[in-house]
Amino acid sequence: MNKLLSTSSICLLLGMLLVSCIASAAADGNSTGYPKTITDGADRTVTITEPIERVVVLNSDIAEALKILGVEDKIIAVTDSVKNRASYFPDLTKKQVIGKWTEPDYEMIGEIAKGSSDEVMPDIIVIGYAYVDKPYGAPGVEKSLAPFKNILNAGFDIHKPDNFEKDMRTLGAIFNKEAEAEEYIKWYNEKNDAVKNAVKDLNLPKVYIESSSTSPKLGELGTYGKGSGLTQQIRIANGLNVARDLELEWPKVDWEWVIKQNPEVIILTKYATAEKLGWDEGPSKDTIDLEKIIAEVQARAGASSVPAIKNNRVYVFDAYKIFGTDGVVGLTYLAKIIHPEADLDPKAVEKEYFKKIGIEYPDTAITMYPALEEN
Template identity: 40%
Template structure:
């Protein structure tokens, strides 16, 4: 068994019976103890498998010890049965920081330490159980009109642990990058901490699965995953028909500090993954770092077919006018040497709001990205976004909102 940090926490957990293949983890294995045959679900096959281990007919697997007590025995049989029927009182999982976490029911009070966790909890219908937030959730009141009013326990980078403890939460959800410090402060207080990111495409499905188990929202997870798969397949079916020559080269610009220092998205970034899935070729995809800075001269030399300015617009949702995104585009097209770039010559410079690009709504971002790279695709990203926010966030989609400008093909 791998060596991991063991954290005992008191939260609810139940396992999912089905995982959306389009959003499954790289391994295809849901890391929940009780998943004895180490596939993508816990079902009667796991009960059979763990019995075969007990009787010496199968080798022991890492996740077979459903009770996580160091031995395989009939208690594991009972635990797996309880998981299947959603009646377990505790369960053990591996979170996204590779920590082994034992959890108990019920979950009634949640603290979210980032807006991605807030969105995931909302999508699964448990937003009312959030009792504490950070400032990034407050700024996104457009997504979280009620949750944004909850007590603030810090910023997304620094937390007030006394304020968290005063809320007496059953569960605290943290980014992987922050969980070590969070757990160091809260574990001695007996407060449960689970690391789940909800913004990386290769772990999103399994993280949603685990949260759904924790919150006893298995059916809601299946509904969400199935919807995402449907929308993703719409894009994939179109991209699969492209030749390599039909895939445009793309420069995705982030923070602009001047012509000698322009932020972009390299290999391993969410934008790089999104670009490839949408049928594009990231000109920074072969650089050495995930979030490199490049020069404008380098961009001119690379001569991209499409330029996309990615911009966070918080505390506004996206743009409610064309002047603001047009100003971003004009700044790019007005730079020295810009007129020599194919994207500028062919009017393929876009401003894109970052809000739907990453996280729980990333399939919306995928649809926008595919439409910007291939305006000929029969896709309606505005409708996909509207469906997401009204169906899963239970809020009204603002008429006239502009997530991407100009409209592709206009």
Template identity: 30%
Template sequence: MRVNPKKISLCLSILLILSVLAGCSQNKNDIVKELEKQELSQNTENYPMEVEDDFGNKVTIEKAPEKIISLAPSHTEILFSLGLDAKIAGVTTYCDYPEEAKTKEIIGDYTAINLEKIIEIDPDLVLIYGPGDEESNNRLKEAGITILGFMPESIDQVIDTIKKIGEITEKTEEAKEITDKMIEKRDSIAEKVKDKDKVKVFYEIWHDPLMAAGPGSFMDELMTIAGGDNIAKDAEGQYPQFDIEQLIERNPEVYLTSKDSEEKTVESIKARPGYEDITAIKEGNIYILDPNIVSRPGPRIVEALELVAKAIHPELFK
């Protein structure tokens, strides 16, 4: 087990204080003050901290953030998983997991962010998905607000993002515990399917026009790890349009998608013109997955991997 030198230092300090107190008559207030001083010293030694986000944006974090705003559901899930719920000062309307996220102040959605409210809250840190809007970013920076953008596109990148946010917020141990479990689950699933024949899989991002999960997307990675052969792996771009003729020709054995509308059902997919000749359709291997799990690159990405693996190789998960 890895020993934390900070904790050793703090414990030795406490023992030293107690031994001194045993030989004199210091009162309880002296003990409390000394312990608080030691804890403050331990909590501030990592700051100021230089941080660079996924888009080359370099910032200096002066102290552990006390008020954090998340502008993406995946980032919100990361913050909650790290035990930072008390420090979350604002989220978007789409931040609905865990359930406690719905109790946080809403400062906007994907299409419109209330910059005035963010400035009024005066957070120590705003986490955005992707590079963000340049004009909005500049306005927040002018108000002295620190912004960091992350956009992981693989399990390894999600793990790196969790670790980086954990480091920024003094939750390195929690981040390590979370990511170790993620790695263990990913590797366990990969081990389970490694000797199975590859299964031809298609993942539908959108249906009109038909769009696929292409090379470089995290769903492409999930299908590959789960023992699938993505029939759109050679398409142009991460989320390309995909011709119906090509879909029929490549004939996937498993058809995956997520519940992006109430109208999308297994029956509605079966009823699409030309689909009746596809093996996945004929054999009933159509899976409509939970979008909140499979479309968010956060701690639950390994749960998404398991859902995909169960769809591709159900016989291994009985």
């Protein structure tokens, strides 16, 4: 009888403990049930059978998102695009590098996944871009990982504003960090809405965006076309990307075509030095170099007839701030560039963002050049 009571009591206690754990998970907004199924950005179904403890990150946009979710410590390997951004990811610079973000070394990923075991434990996932038409997109990665058992992979084009909320929410679900994802999405949307409200009644200037290079070929200038993240950003900022209808995401155009588009604003995207956040404010070597980039555009044949050049509305912008989880920082800057009269404070949003990821943004760092006059 005592043995029966003891067994019953134990079962009751175990049941109460299980209910308590489930209630605790529900209370903090995070789900912990397995198996769980998610749909990634390439519309692929991914089934997760146990908690993810190891992550291979194929690009810096995903690394940034995982940092916000608080799972940066689960990252065991990265590509060059993460390794080279020590200013953003100081804790990831010593992780194993598994190649370029466009050409990961899948054999190395397989070896890392096995570790000292003979087979891969299913607690690992490889996360990169979704692109269905690129070899480094999710379907291409899946094909390359096929020889290795138990390595999950998912892809997200989180750098595109139209995808951001869904992708961030799905990443939260993968790591049982739904509450953290929702908290960030709320902040992101607040800043996004602030931009929309600030520019909604303003005019719609024509904007040309050029991917800056040290020796630009005027017959092959890189810009951003249909479906690109920057085309989406410019639309939200109430601007009209002159290349928005070009079929490719990253088309090439010639300078004569640009002149014909008659842009009122020209934005030259350039990645700041990876070792630091932004550029050094002037006078500095950075601002001298940025001035040279603008001067090259101003000196092009026929440039004097372009409204953006006539009115000194040519800017260089740090491309690191345009896409991904800090895309709302880039959006606020872009909206201010396109609409200087808008009641927006990009610098404040930028500092707030970096505080969220545990980095103090230097007061002497700049994200665009030249600076805009304050309202």
